[in-house]
Amino acid sequence: MRTLDGARVVVTGAGGTIGRALSVALRDAGAQVVGLDRTVPPDAPVPILTCDLTDEAAVRDAVRAALDRLGGLDLLVNNAGVGGPAPAELPPDATVRRQLEVNLIAAWSTTAAAIPALEEARGRVVFIASRMAVLPLPLAAAYGVSKRAVVAYADALRLEVGTHVGVSVVYPSMIASPIHDSTAAAGLSLDGVSRYEPVEGVVRAVVRAATVRRPPANLATTGRGRLELAIARHLPGVARWMVNRTVARRLAAGSFDRADLAAGLRRRAGR
Template identity: 50%
Template sequence: MTGRGGFVRRTSWDLAGKRALVTGAAGAFGTATVERLRERGATVVGLDLRKSDDVIECDLTQPELIPAAVDEAIGRLGGLDLLINNAGIGVPALAGDAPDATARKVIEVNLFAGWGVTAAALPALREAKGRVIFVSSGLAYVTLPLAASYLVSKRAIDTYADALRIENGRHLDVSVIYPGYVPTPIHDASLARGVDLGMFLPAETVAQVVGTIVDVAAARRPPRNRASTRTTGIGVAMARHLPSVADRIVRSRTNQRRRGLGELTDRLGKI
């Protein structure tokens, strides 16, 4: 899955010396992304709930806190060339249930946090003719049961990225990354309720996802979107262009593997 990310014209894009901000910097993807960017010579500051020397504490579900945290990061960096919106959470949710506080938090973290950080960082990014990367999910298009709020939030990232790209034209590159299933702590809440998304999707590694993020960050002509593995890319492409086929595959696998889907399957029914 590739395509031109924006309209910025460049002769090169060397990460050495670039100033980068990474959200969710203390998580599995975030920590590894920060490390890889620094190995490539970038200067990096993070945002996360857990503070450290180069990570600014910020609860991204509190929108009033975001502008000051982003300003502090830009001040430390002396400007901003690259923003990686990586923060995300996932919790099981049925589409037939009214959205509760947990479902709303998933959308707040996965969508509105990145939106808020991007808006706060936009003047500095436009000045630098920089780039923004959103870490979405293959589940933005491959629709599985029992994950409604997560699916909604990840699909919405694509639409926001499209709007950001068209509004900023030559001033900004915008890319979206689609990881597949990676067994990291983001899935702990789902596993605690017996919902194992790894039953549906081939596992990927943190290294594969982070390698994709950094490759896109360093690309002279960054892609509009990029899956972290060929298998995930094929799944996303099928779900986007042949949705009825993808739905049949998901229904078949769900009905075959109901015993491994935990307490929520009693309310799901045969699909």
């Protein structure tokens, strides 16, 4: 096992629910943590550098500033992410494009800026993806697409730098946070379709990815998560049946009756 004591860490999205929990846990384990985020909460538990992660030049400058402050880099956690309503049958709008920019392109830009320092330190990079990367859900296509693309990026990165930099992906389910607010406001809440889980599972998975001798490629955050990942990968037909059955039940219960964006889904279900 490696140790986090004295490790130099950058966490993106450090001001949010998961980012804050990660920053506190890593700091308490002895790491030096610097966060990157668009805004800095007044009670931030670690130093946070303001940065629009969708601006590549700003990302390069912020990563350079973080490295100067830390004196190098042992661990990058790409945690920043946004959600929003996005039915796959509708054209991509600004909500879709922002999710792709923040969830995928920003993680790519941040990683590229950090790779030289990570390679020098034989460090590690961890991506916070989602179970939706392998178990897609309706009405949230942009989020699932962006997170599946993050996994593909991590797989390609591992092939290129894996001899010198550990590359891991963590797959949480729903975490209670403001990321779901816009989807709920549109009447497309996935409550009852996906299950909430505690943020502590994400923290444990990231710590494990950072400290075990051989960095795992993929980590679930709960026992149920491990089962769902296995079903999605090895029994895709069963996975589709599970999602279709759950969505049919939510439709029958009227969960999406007031959502204009779910009109097509309701019509095909005879509602």
